[in-house]
Amino acid sequence: MELKEAVAGTLESGDMLVRIGPGEGLQVELQSSVEAQFGRRIRAVIRETLEGLGVENATVRVVDKGALDCTIRARVTAAAVRASGKDVWKD
C-alpha cells in the first residue's frame, strides 16, 4: 500500500493528533499525557488498527491528549484512509 503524508485528529483534551507517512515496517512514535498509565495500551491499539487495515509500512507520529480506545481507532483509521486513498468504509 502506497502512503502519502496525512493527518487526522486534534490536540483537544480527549482527542489525539495522528500524522502518518511512508516508512519501513510500522514505526509508532507516541507522546501522551497519560503515558505512564496507558502508553502501552495506546501503542497496542494504534498497531492493531493499522494492521487491521493492512498497513504494514508506515511512520506514525501521535500526540495523545487522553483519547479513549474508540477515538484512537477512529483517528488512526481516518489518517490511514487519507494517506492511502483507500476508503475502508466504502470499499
Add this chain to the structure above:
Amino acid sequence: MRNSKLTTLEEAIRRSGLRDGMTISFHHHFRGGDKVVNLVVDCLSRMGFKDLHLAASSLSDVHKPLIEHIKNGVISRISTSGLRGELADAISRGLMEQPVVFRSHGGRGSAIASGELKIDVAFLGASSSDELGNACGYSRSDCAKSICGSLGYALPDARYAAHVVVITDDLVAYPNMPMSISAADVESVVVVDSVGDSSKISAGAIRDSKNPRDILLAKQAAKVVINSGYFEDGFSIQTGTGGASLAVVKYIREQMLQQGIKASFALGGITAHMVKLHEEGLIGRLVDVQSFDKVAAESLKNDPTHQEVSAVEYASGQHLGSATHALDIVILSALEVDVDFNVNVLVGSDGIIRGAIGGHQDTAADSALSIIVCPLLRGRIPCVVPKVTTLITPGKSVDVVVTEYGIAVNPARPEIAERLQAAGLRVVDIKSLAEKASSIIGTPEPLPFGDKVVGIVMNRDGSVLDKIYNIQ
C-alpha cells in the same frame, strides 16, 4: 513622621534578625500575580542566606524561580497549601531533600496560632500601608496600584510571627483605616514598585466554565442542594474553585428567587457570583478569607457587610468559633474520589503535584452537608477510582458525590439519599461509578513512584494523613 517604620527591604531583613535555618512566611492573595515571594527570596539569596524554611499560604506557577533558590540552598524546606506548575513538577520528581509539608488553610492558621508552625519573619504584601504598618489588601488613595481584597491568610502571620515586614506599593497617609493588618503587629514597612498583578488574581484554579459537561454537573449539584433538606431560609453556603462548583451558584440563585429563600452568609473564597447574589439581597453577609476576583476585592473594600476574616476565624479545627462550624452547605471539586468517598485535590493521576488542599479538608469536615462535584472522566483519566492517589479529605467528611453518570451518597447519610431519591435524582452506588469509569478507559498501569518522600499531607488536627512519593 515620628517612629516611621519605613525602610529598604535589605535593611528590614537585617533589622529582623533573620538567620540561616529560620522560617519566613508569605501569603498568596495575589495568586498567579504575586511578586513578593520572588522579590524577597531573590534579596535573601543576594544577602547570602541559606537553609531557610519558606512557609507560604500557597504557591503557584509564578514561583518557578524558587527552583534555583532550592538548588542553591537558600530554601531547604517548604510548607504550603499547594503547588502548581514547574516548581510542583520539579518537587514531584525529587528536587528537595526534605519533603514539602502540605496543610489546609484552616490547618495552617491553627498551626501558627498554636506555635506548631513558628514563623520568624513574615513578609506580607499589601495594596496599601501607612508608615507605621496599618495595611490593607486594597487602597483608598488615588495612587492605588494593586488590589487583592481580603488578607485573610496573612492575618495569622501578622499576629503570631516574631517579626513582620509589610511590603506595599502604595504608601498612604497615617492612619490607613480601616486596616486589615494592625501597625501594632508590624516592625518594618517597605515600599516597592509593585506587590502583585491584580489582573491575575482569578487566574490559576478558577475558571468560569462554558463547558456543557460542567454546566450539566452544576445543574445536578444545584438539584442536590435544593433537595438536600438544608436549603431553607437562613442557610449558609460556600463554593470551591472548580468550574462546575462555581457555576452551581447561578442555578441555586434561580431557586432562591422562586422559593423566596435567602442565605444568611456565604463563606470562604468569595467570587463575583457571590457578590451579585449579596447585592441582590439574596445573601446577607459575605465572610471573606480570600477574594477570588477583582469584583470580590472591590466589594470587600466598599461594602461593610462584606467582612474579612483570618484563616483561623475562617476554618481552624482547633477553634470552635471558626466560621466553618456554622456552615451548612459546601460545594467542592476534586481530582479524584474513591469508593470510600476519600478525596484527592493535590496530586494528579500522573503522580505530579498540581493543586492545593485549600479549605477542602476544613469545610468538608465542619459543614453540615459537603458535596463533591466532578466528572467521571477527564480525558482518559478517571475521577472516581478504587483508591485515591493521595488522601487529602477523608471520606467520613464527604456526604455526596455528583457526577454526570449519577449521584453517590455516603452510606453514613441515608436520610440524604432518601431525600434525593424522593426528588427523582439518580442515586447510585459509588462502586458502580468506579466500575463504569474503568469499563470505558480500561485498567491504568500503576504509576512509577520512587521511594523518596517529597510531600507530607497533614490533617487539620496536626496528624499526618498521607505521604507523597517522588515520581520517576
